[in-house]
Amino acid sequence: MKEMVNIYVMGKLYSVPVGLTIMNAMEFAGYKHIRGCGCRAGFCGACAVVYRIKGDNELRFALACQTAVEENMYIASIPFFPTQKAQYDIKDIKPTEQIMMQLYPEIYSCIGCNACTKACPQNLKVMQYVAQAQRADYAACAEESFDCVACGMCSNRCPAGISHPLVALLARRLNGKYIMPKSAHLEDRANAIAKGDFIDALEAIAGKSIDQITELYNHREIEKK
Numbered sequence: 685m686k687e688m689v690n691i692y693v694m695g696k697l698y699s700v701p702v703g704l705t706i707m708n709a710m711e712f713a714g715y716k717h718i719r720g721c722g723c724r725a726g727f728c729g730a731c732a733v734v735y736r737i738k739g740d741n742e743l744r745f746a747l748a749c750q751t752a753v754e755e756n757m758y759i760a761s762i763p764f765f766p767t768q769k770a771q772y773d774i775k776d777i778k779p780t781e782q783i784m785m786q787l788y789p790e791i792y793s794c795i796g797c798n799a800c801t802k803a804c805p806q807n808l809k810v811m812q813y814v815a816q817a818q819r820a821d822y823a824a825c826a827e828e829s830f831d832c833v834a835c836g837m838c839s840n841r842c843p844a845g846i847s848h849p850l851v852a853l854l855a856r857r858l859n860g861k862y863i864m865p866k867s868a869h870l871e872d873r874a875n876a877i878a879k880g881d882f883i884d885a886l887e888a889i890a891g892k893s894i895d896q897i898t899e900l901y902n903h904r905e906i907e908k909k
């Protein structure tokens with residue numbers, strides 16, 4: 685007999701096996717994820733949930749696919765809501781101070797409450813990376829926000845209406861295109877792909893069975909360190 689815990693999903697009580705993730709526990713309880721579920725591996729940010737543990741007034745935030753259920757967890761999943769995405773072409777902008785003012789002016793209304801950082805299921809220093817974006821320190825903002833999965837929990841809590849993941853995305857794009865040194869071998873490889881150098885090899889793989897591909901993968905040449 686498996687050990688069970690009691691959880692509440694949208695206010696309804698369920699008994700579910702210990703050790704399940706919130707996502708799997710909801711499915712065990714009969715929920716079918718149509719939205720609020722994507723990669724199931726902590727990368728896509730689709731599965732944000734809020735929860736409280738009975739008797740504790742702290743509101744907690746988590747990715748349902750990455751967080752195990754606990755006894756007396758009251759869980760609600762967050763429906764999708766749009767964040768404000770600025771329109772720009774990365775080729776037409778530059779990593780200046782003005783560009784954030786122009787595209788995401790609301791970041792300068794940050795009141796420093798730190799609710800964004802407290803809401804981040806990835807434990808990122810969200811308020812800090814927004815401050816770096818304010819100062820046009822895009823390299824630091826890109827580094828600090830690197831693990832953002834854009835679940836939107838920070839924006840959900842922000843009294844200033846900041847779209848933190850999109851601000852961070854802009855900083856990472858500016859950083860990648862204009863600040864980081866150019867990767868020559870990546871450019872060479874991208875040009876070779878564009879020229880069609882790999883079409884024959886890809887077609888040969890596409891014509892193989894799953895077993896043949898598995899065999900090839902298991903005996904692939906591995907780059908030496």
Ligand code: FES
Binds near residue numbers: 721722725727730750
């Ligand atoms: S389903 Fe993608 S992060 Fe949870």
